Amino acid sequence: MSRIAYYRVSTDGQSIESQRKALGGNFDKEFADEGVSGATLAADRPAFAALLGYVREGDTVCVTALDRVGRDALDVQSVVRDLIKKGVTIDVLGLGPVAKGVGELVVAVLAQIADMERQRIKERCDAGRQAARASLAANGKTHRGKASLGRPFAADSDAVAQWRKDNGASIATTAQEFGLSAATVKRYCAASAA
Structure with a gap:
């Protein structure tokens, strides 16, 4: 029975250290996907795929949040269900151990909420880009006063x-x-x- 930690950060500039600190340590094994987008299916992430091959019945996989476990609500639920079938417990920081039955239901609801929030963030970003383009076309500056969209050129x-x-x-x-x-x-x- 091993205690296993899984960490994921989306960009190379981010660090897993805050997740490691939040989980508290004392793990038999740690897996980390650094620079791997949350849009990537869990099974397609190198470290998570290695974790899936490593876990055995009676193990506990610890994560800081459900969105670390999968790409979207369906992926999270599928991964959690597969781990539970293997006899593996998923311990989510702030939520606790997830078990068959009620635990799966809670995961489904929370994963769906996280998925909805990701969609809302995307919609807000898209709306901001549209407003910037419209303002740029109308008066030569974005709605935030910039002369162009994106990063300015470092040279001609x-x-x-x-x-x-x-x-x-x-x-x-x-x-x-x-x-x-x-x-x-x-x-x-x-x-x-x-």
Whole structure:
């Protein structure tokens, strides 16, 4: 009977440490998917797939929240049901151990609420983008006063591409000349060639 922790963060800039601290430690095994989007099915996440192959009857899998376990309400419910069938307990921080019957019902309701909240966030983001586009088209500035959507360019992309061409410079040399990353120089040169 092992106590197992599972952590997931969506971007490389995030850390699992806050989840680890919240769960308190003392685990026999830990699995972590770092930089894996919540939109990815649980079984398609490398560490979670390894966890599924590792767990045995009598084990307990600990997570900080239900949304760590699956992509959406259906995925969460499917994963929880499969783990319960294997005889594995899922211990959700703030909710406690989830068991067959009532525990599955609670998970279904909470997973559906989390799914609805993700949809509401998406709708709010989409509405904000539409408002910014409309304002930009109407008066040249977004509704937040910016001159463009997205991140501003670090340099004039055409000038970077032209300098590279004129000097027969490599991506690395051009990046150093303009103080840009190699990826940015590649993107600017590709856009200029198109």
